[in-house]
Every structure is written in structure tokens, then in C-alpha cells.
Amino acid sequence: MSTFSIPTRSEVTSGNQAIFDNLQKGLGFVPNLYAYFAKNDTALGDYLALQNRKSSLKAKEREVINLVTSQINGCRYCQSAHTVLGKMNGFSDEQILEIRRGRATFDSKLDALAQFTAAVVINRGKATAESIAAFFSAGYTEANMIDVVIVIGDKIISNYIHNLTDLEIDFPVADEL
CATH class of the missing domain: 1.20.1290.10 (AhpD-like)
Structure with missing residues (x-):
């Protein structure tokens, strides 16, 4: 079992709370790994921007x-x-x-x-x-x-x-x- 904790919505910055809300709407939940990124003020947004960038690949x-x-x-x-x-x-x-x-x-x-x-x-x-x-x-x-x-x-x-x-x-x- 992990010694690292997954932050709740109330434990993250307002910017990350907005991302949590969008993930909740889009996926139906906030995946634990994404939530963990939100322990850092910018990492979740940065990671999602990288992940969702336009690509030449299908x-x-x-x-x-x-x-x-x-x-x-x-x-x-x-x-x-x-x-x-x-x-x-x-x-x-x-x-x-x-x-x-x-x-x-x-x-x-x-x-x-x-x-x-x-x-x-x-x-x-x-x-x-x-x-x-x-x-x-x-x-x-x-x-x-x-x-x-x-x-x-x-x-x-x-x-x-x-x-x-x-x-x-x-x-x-x-x-x-």
C-alpha cells in the first residue's frame, strides 16, 4: 500500500479544482494519478496539455x-x-x-x-x-x-x-x- 496520499478536491488549488471538475464531468471521476499531479500547482494542467496536444498520430x-x-x-x-x-x-x-x-x-x-x-x-x-x-x-x-x-x-x-x-x-x- 502506498505511503503517498491522493489529494481531495478541497486540498488542491482553485485552478486544480477546476480541472478536477472538468475531469469529473468528462470521465465521471478524477483518476488517482491525475489527482496526485494536483499536489503541484501547475503539474496537472501541464501534463494534461501535453497529453491532449495535437498530434500527427491517431x-x-x-x-x-x-x-x-x-x-x-x-x-x-x-x-x-x-x-x-x-x-x-x-x-x-x-x-x-x-x-x-x-x-x-x-x-x-x-x-x-x-x-x-x-x-x-x-x-x-x-x-x-x-x-x-x-x-x-x-x-x-x-x-x-x-x-x-x-x-x-x-x-x-x-x-x-x-x-x-x-x-x-x-x-x-x-x-x-
């Missing part, structure tokens, strides 16, 4: 990156949250498990993306020449590559915060691999 592609990165970083919270989001984006349970393993054999373009993401995360940005070539051969561009790295960075932030705090997972807990 939502499904971003979920591939989120699932692969969260698996490699061992973040159970984000594995669980992105399993829910992956299903909302049309992936089956089996496909999500395969993506978490760094593959997507059911779709050649997503497979190149999953393998590229795994190579970037595992090698801290020094992806293999093969994964880079396969990524571009699959039809991705340099603009896409930049967006992949930004999504990885976004996910590393949340993975590390959860791995440090071990906050309660308030999503259905994803299966272990």
Missing part, C-alpha cells in the same frame, strides 16, 4: 505507444488505464496483451510502431536501425517519429510518478503478462 496509434511504454516501465496503473482506453479504441483483449509485449501482428503498420516504440524505450532513444527502417517503411514520417517520442515522454512521466508512489489503481487491473 488515437489508436497513441494507445499502442502508451501500452508498450507502460509495460516496459512496469507501470501497473498505466497498463490498466490504457487497457481500458485500448478497448475504447477498438482493440480486443488479445490484441492489447500482444501490444504490451511489443508486437501487433494483426496490423503490419501498428506492428512496426509497437516494435519501434519498444526499441526507443528499451534503448533510451537509441532505437535499432532495423526498427527505424521498419517504422519508416510502414509509412510513418519524421513528424510521426517526433510525436512518438513525445507520447513516450508523456507516458514516462506518468509511469515514473506511479512507480514512485504506488497509488491505488482505480481502473480494472490489467492482466499480468
Whole structure:
């Protein structure tokens, strides 16, 4: 159990209270990890701005990156949250498990993306020449590559915060691999 506490709405700044209200309206709840960001005056707003920025990648592609990165970083919270989001984006349970393993054999373009993401995360940005070539051969561009790295960075932030705090997972807990 975590020794870190999740702030309530009344314990955060008025700016963060407004964000809590928007999350409550949009999601029906304030996820614990988001609430924890609100212990800092600007972190929750900054993080959500990064997460919701315009991207050259489709939502499904971003979920591939989120699932692969969260698996490699061992973040159970984000594995669980992105399993829910992956299903909302049309992936089956089996496909999500395969993506978490760094593959997507059911779709050649997503497979190149999953393998590229795994190579970037595992090698801290020094992806293999093969994964880079396969990524571009699959039809991705340099603009896409930049967006992949930004999504990885976004996910590393949340993975590390959860791995440090071990906050309660308030999503259905994803299966272990």
C-alpha cells in the first residue's frame, strides 16, 4: 500500500479544482494519478496539455505507444488505464496483451510502431536501425517519429510518478503478462 496520499478536491488549488471538475464531468471521476499531479500547482494542467496536444498520430496509434511504454516501465496503473482506453479504441483483449509485449501482428503498420516504440524505450532513444527502417517503411514520417517520442515522454512521466508512489489503481487491473 502506498505511503503517498491522493489529494481531495478541497486540498488542491482553485485552478486544480477546476480541472478536477472538468475531469469529473468528462470521465465521471478524477483518476488517482491525475489527482496526485494536483499536489503541484501547475503539474496537472501541464501534463494534461501535453497529453491532449495535437498530434500527427491517431488515437489508436497513441494507445499502442502508451501500452508498450507502460509495460516496459512496469507501470501497473498505466497498463490498466490504457487497457481500458485500448478497448475504447477498438482493440480486443488479445490484441492489447500482444501490444504490451511489443508486437501487433494483426496490423503490419501498428506492428512496426509497437516494435519501434519498444526499441526507443528499451534503448533510451537509441532505437535499432532495423526498427527505424521498419517504422519508416510502414509509412510513418519524421513528424510521426517526433510525436512518438513525445507520447513516450508523456507516458514516462506518468509511469515514473506511479512507480514512485504506488497509488491505488482505480481502473480494472490489467492482466499480468
